[in-house]
Amino acid sequence: MRGLSVFISEIRNCQNKDQERLRVDKELGKVRTRFKNEKGLTPYEKKKYVWKMLYIFMLGYDVDFGHMEAVSLISAPKYPEKQVGYIVTSCLLNENHDFLRLAINTVRNDIIGRNETFQCLALTMVGNIGGREFAESLTPDVQKLLISSSCRPLVRKKAALCLLRLYRKNPDVVNVDGWADRMAQLLDERDLGVLTASMSLLVSLVSNNHEAYVSCLPKCVKILERLARNHDVPQEYTYYGIPSPWLQVKTMRALQYFPSIEDPNTKKSLFEVLQRVLMGTDVVKNVNKNNASHAVLFEALALVMHLDAEKEMMSQCVALLGKFIAVREPNIRYLGLENMTRMLMVTDVQDVIKRHQAQIITSLKDPDISIRRRALDLLYGMCDVSNAKDIVEELLQYLSTADFAMREELSLKAAILAEKFAPDLSWYVDVILQLIDKAGDCVSDDIWFRVVQFVTNNEDLQSYAAAKAREYLDKPAIHETMVKISAYLLGEFGHLLGRHPRCSPKELFSIIHEKLPTVSTSTIPILLSSYAKILMHTQPADPELQNQIWAIFNKYESCIDVEIQQRAVEYFALSRKGAVLMDILAEMPKFPERESSLLKKAEDSEADTAEQSAIKLRAQQQTSNALVVSDQRPANGTSPVSHLSLVKIPSMSTNVDNISTDEGLTQSNGALTRVDPQPPSADLIGDLLAIEGPPVPSEQTVTPGLDGVTDIADGAAIVPVGEQTRVVQPIGNVSERFDALCLKDSGVLYEDPYIQIGIKAEWRAHHGRLVLFLGNKNTSPLVSVQALILPPSHLKIELSLVPETIPPRAQVQCPLEIVNLRPSRDVAVLDFSYKFGTDAVNAKLRLPAVLNKFLQPLQLPAEEFFPQWRSLSGPPLKLQEVVRGVKPLPLQELANLLNSFRVMVCPGLDPNPNNLVASTTFYSESTRAMLCLARIETDPADRTQLRMTIASGDPTLTFELKEYIKEQIVNIPVAPPIATSPPQPPPSAQPPSTTATSSNDPVALLAGLL
Structure with a gap:
């Protein structure tokens, strides 16, 4: 191999890229010439030249020949030639290359052979390539190796990884039906190498079909117990004192694909392991140990959230994350903030997360922008009515020094939080005006449009908003968006400020007109409308002010912009007609109640921050083609909190479904105009x-x-x-x-x-x-x-x-x-x-x-029940009906039936032992939490009839709940079905409002549940 060493040395000594290319081309020409005379090549020379081809390929040059020579080395009888054949083939060829078909038989012979070294080479190549033809031909042989008790752990480990690759690439070809028992047996393996590879395979299998592998769940918990106690873990699998952290992470990830754990003993054992992980993890100086321990810890946190653990353990997780967001290491702070954001999905721990609010706010000033973004996401997600004021004020204060890359997102989130959780409308107006003042370039028009809607719909807010706008106009330099909203508010409501010299029509006109030279063409129409409004409210007329405004209108009558020109001409003509101007420029009517477009913009960012468990993350990768029929969501999954309404006390008769979701203001050709709501659409x-x-x-x-x-x-x-x-x-x-x-x-x-x-x-x-x-x-x-x-x-x-x-x-x-x-x-x-x-x-x-899903069982004592019962007297709040033809039921079974529908029976309240008294709470957006009371009177002599009385504070709720309970009682089957043939269809389909009786009723299942 001296020639290969010399070639590599010469490549490294090249002074520039051109020299290297010349040397590579020379060597490729030499190799090509030798391959043409292949009969004169010894196996050693062929191996040497194939190694040179691989090295050239790794340098980034195309190698379009010699593939056949590389594949032919796979069938060599000696290990050195076979090794280079397998390595070069797996690097140079992809799964669709035609030459691979020539090697399938040789690869299969190596896999089923007795030479373990050759088996490992073959499995490694197949695992790297993972082609469809390999999967069709070799899957059964690889599966046999994996479950074979005669193979060494090294071979079985490679077989598991090879099967994993084949299954990922070709799940429709690899047959894993009936593999649940075999996987459960593999999880009993004592060798941690085979166990780690098998766990990787299990993660892939359960991600596609977790129900088939429920039997593996207790085995996974036992593996975690073994690792947590460091029982039978070889030293070579202990990383910085942590027993096989990779296996722990894979096992916890596999458990996240199972919806729940039914067996109480298994669940208890798992939570004990998780508790041990949470208690035994801390930040140390050794970076490698931190990385391993935190990998296990954060996977354990994800599993705790997935399993909906008890509040005590959840609080412990939050406390641990609170320590992490305060350490100096930036990576740990980032992971702490990210996982605390995930914890927001758990409603019970939001109050615990709020305890770390000060530290999270400190993270907004971190030098690392990624940490600042995570802190912003976390603050946005944890905000509610109790802490909204503090968080929004902190965001406004941070806005002055925030990076420009974050200002747009920061401004949008501050505006949304102010609208969602504002304690009063005046505070909301203050926040938005501060937002525009500090980050006007990053504030979209939707934000100040929304302020205009609120101010227009609330009369007691109009003078306050106009006064605040007047204050901001005193500043020497303000953003153009501030000019727009101030001019609009002062034009509409400036007359409410009284005749103070600083608020006189002439003074208002003067301070607005000072901004005219600094604004763009799109803002001039708003200023012209403000001038016309100020002129309309100037009674008696001020000749000097009138002439000044007329002069401005005359100036813009010849403006090249059509919108400005039209407004100037029309306002000038109207202002000369006196009373006509008062009629046309009257105050804007109130806007209909509608959802803010800002909340729609927030949905994407909320989806990004509220990260899901492993299964949900996999589902989010799919493309959606479903029809979205509504775009209103509960905020952060917290308790119900009303968003700001356009009016403080909105009419309960407003039909939300018939309201356009578009904003009520739009800017067309630079002008601010009203957009009327769309006409009600048919149901x-x-x-x-x-x-x-x-x-x-x-x-x-x-x-x-x-x-x-x-x-x-x-x-x-x-x-x-x-x-x-x-x-x-x-x-x-x-x-x-x-x-x-x-x-x-x-x-x-x-x-x-x-x-x-x-x-x-x-x-x-x-x-x-x-x-x-x-x-x-x-x-x-x-x-x-x-x-x-x-x-x-x-x-x-x-x-x-x-x-x-x-x-x-x-x-x-x-x-x-x-x-x-x-x-x-x-x-x-x-x-x-x-x-x-x-x-x-x-x-x-x-x-x-259905209706009962929005009921919350409530058991009232006698001193609370009877005053409420007496206060609801007579129809329509209290309705009574005699129900006949019901199945005779013992009183206890009837009570259990009511309890199953979340209508809680209160024992001992009614003096008559044959009667039942029950209570519940119904939740809806219109009624909020509404108390509902019920009384069922039975006749011991005739159990086929009863008298039912339902009472609540809402007539519709009383009627609907009465009919719902009546349906459930009437539809109890008289006898369990014994026929084996399918039930016959009803004679005709009933209209939607008709109560349908059916033998297939919830009570048919209820008997088994009780």
């Missing part, structure tokens, strides 16, 4: 339900009905469909699955041979968060996946992250945000469709966002 759901049926689809189209057997909807906001050719049948009864999910927060909503749709839900007050689990059960992708939410008018629903294609054996998650606006029993519908091969499947599924 989308009502229109859909009025349709007799969709067009008859092709024979390949499949529309599973509500009950999984028939195509007839049962009157719960489902679109009726006609008779169709059935190609794909749902597995199980869809209606029964829906009824079960009405009682619990997780389970399967729909399943057929191709896909399984599961749901996991979380409900807080009038906000709900559902996650749809879309799992592809086959080895081919599902394409043309589409999802559309058809929400009733009382729900605001936003669906996102629905991929157009679901990969084979993969599961994606699609979050769903729900806001309950008012009480109603209508049900939202998920219109879901996809294609598999020639089959097109369309399922219209009810979502379990």
